[in-house]
Amino acid sequence: MGKSSKDKRDIYYRRAKEEGWRARSAFKLLQLNEEFQIFKGVKRVVDLCAAPGSWSQVLSRELFQNQKQEDAKIVAVDLQPMTPIDGVTCIQADITHPKTLHKILDTFGGEPADFVCSDGAPDVTGLHDLDEYIQAQLILSALQLTTCILKPGGTFVAKIFRGRDIDLLYSQLSYLFERVVCAKPRSSRGTSLEAFIVCLGYKPSKNWEPKLELNKSTEEFFEGAGIGKSDNLEHLDFPVDEGRTIGTFLATGDLNDVDSDATYRPGKERELVPVQMPTAPPYKKALEMKRRGDLVRR
Ligand SMILES: C[S@@+](CC[C@H](N)C(=O)[O-])C[C@H]1O[C@@H](n2cnc3c(N)ncnc32)[C@H](O)[C@@H]1O
Numbered sequence: 001m002g003k004s005s006k007d008k009r010d011i012y013y014r015r016a017k018e019e020g021w022r023a024r025s026a027f028k029l030l031q032l033n034e035e036f037q038i039f040k041g042v043k044r045v046v047d048l049c050a051a052p053g054s055w056s057q058v059l060s061r062e063l064f065q066n067q068k069q070e071d072a073k074i075v076a077v078d079l080q081p082m083t084p085i086d087g088v089t090c091i092q093a094d095i096t097h098p099k100t101l102h103k104i105l106d107t108f109g110g111e112p113a114d115f116v117c118s119d120g121a122p123d124v125t126g127l128h129d130l131d132e133y134i135q136a137q138l139i140l141s142a143l144q145l146t147t148c149i150l151k152p153g154g155t156f157v158a159k160i161f162r163g164r165d166i167d168l169l170y171s172q173l174s175y176l177f178e179r180v181v182c183a184k185p186r187s188s189r190g191t192s193l194e195a196f197i198v199c200l201g202y203k204p205s206k207n208w209e210p211k212l213e214l215n216k217s218t219e220e221f222f223e224g225a226g227i228g229k230s231d232n233l234e235h236l237d238f239p240v241d242e243g244r245t246i247g248t249f250l251a252t253g254d255l256n257d258v259d260s261d262a263t264y265r266p267g268k269e270r271e272l273v274p275v276q277m278p279t280a281p282p283y284k285k286a287l288e289m290k291r292r293g294d295l296v297r298r
Contacts (some may be wrong), residue, residue, distance in 0.1 A: 011258045012187045016054065017272040025119055025124075026054035028196065035183065035252040036198050038155050039063070042114040043072050046104055046140050046149065047088075048095050049120030050076035050292045056088045063087070075107050081279045095120065096141040100210040101148050104188055112151035118142035118158040128129035132163045139169065144221055147176065147202075147210040156199040159242075163193065173199050175227040186253030 012024040021027075033039050039062045047056045056076040063072040064087045074088045077100060082090040086133075089107050093100040095118070104113075120142060122134045139158055146156045156177070160166060175178045178201030188194050204210070205226035212221070289295040 003152040010260065011262070012260055013271070017275055020275055021054045021057055022276045023054035024187065026058050028119075028157070028185045029055050029058050029117070031185035031187055031253045032157060032183060032196060032198060033062075035185075035201065035250070036155075036181075038157060038198070038200075039067075042155075043069060044108050044111060044113045044115075045072070045074045046113050046116045046146075047074065048080040048116065049078055049116035049138075050090075051078035051080040051082045052278070053082050053085050053088075053090075055117060055119055056082075056085050056090075057117060060085050060087050073108055075104050077104065082252075083276055083279055095145060096138070098214055101145050101212050102242065104145075104149060108149075113149045113154060114151060115155045115157075116142075116146045116150055117156070118146075118272065120159060132161060135161055136163075136165075136169070140218055143173075143176075144210070144212060144218070148212055150202045152202055152204065154202045156197075156202065158197050158199075160195055160197050161193040162195050169197070172222075172227055173197060175225065177201055178203055181248045181250050183250045183252050186251075186257050187260050191261055 010024070012027050016022075016024040016026055019026075028159065037060075042063065045059050045063070050056050050255060053076060056074060057155060059074050063069050063074065075091060076082060076085070076088050077091045077093055078092055079092070081092050084090060089216070091100070091103050091107075093103060118139070120135075120138045122131070122138055124131045125134075139160060142158050143156070160169065162182070170180055170182070172213055177199035179199070181198045181200075182192075182195050182196045183198050188196075205224065208224040208226065210221065210225070286295060
């Protein structure tokens with residue numbers, strides 16, 4: 001979050017700066033927790049695609065300060081480097097690579113996680129179909145990693161974009177979790193397709209042992225997971241019609257709370273300093289190239 005931005009009248013952007021969160025996304029996780037109590041009884045947490053770290057800040061505050069769990073463990077993973085956060089182990093790695101799973105497991109001493117979240121978003125290309133495809137692949141990678149590390153009964157939360165084929169993902173998730181809800185926190189702009197899948201009660205198929213390997217396809221990975229088997233869906237409280245799943249959609253948050261799409265005049269016109277300076281901003285390389293005279297207009 002820089003010094004100035006065209007977003008400065010966005011109430012959540014200002015609130016994040018005032019309250020010391022590195023990004024406005026912090027409110028999305030806080031509001032999801034208000035609805036689903038996802039932090040309850042949680043000791044080992046994985047925050048995938050975590051930079052700059054506002055979700056990890058929320059988790060650190062919740063587990064160490066509010067719940068006073070000294071032995072809690074939080075692992076944050078991102079392609080980008082992250083400035084340290086109290087009690088959080090930061091791993092700079094790609095969540096789509098199998099090695100990353102082993103790095104996380106090492107931090108937990110081989111114990112499973114209680115909660116995995118992913119707020120991942122790839123750099124957008126502007127080609128809508130391609131962006132949607134890459135985002136879907138990132139969610140699948142997060143899910144594969146999650147199935148290898150989450151304890152039965154655990155929770156998985158991930159950012160999604162509600163594109164055309166999203167019901168396929170709901171169907172697949174419904175075979176793996178007791179309850180799957182698509183939630184839209186109030187701090188997520190109504191004008192954006194962004195939403196979050198909240199998957200509660202992980203229930204892997206009995207004889208399935210998920211294994212992440214470099215040259216394994218997604219299909220091969222989920223072989224044996226029982227996806228597509230009707231007896232795995234008996235618990236569902238929403239209709240499955242000819243293979244299409246109509247997921248539950250829930251707008252979360254207090255209707256009286258501030259609206260992320262509205263413009264608010266700040267009480268006092270004052271400039272707030274950034275909570276955390278960018279660690280590896282993409283413009284750094286461009287500035288270096290400009291200094292060297294390598295940045296030429298063609
Ligand atoms: C919207 S940001 C996450 C914000 C974060 N939840 C917070 O609260 O500060 C999305 C992040 O996804 C990361 N990302 C995208 N693809 C990734 C990958 N394959 N492996 C790890 N991180 C990835 C990006 O580097 C970026 O930092």
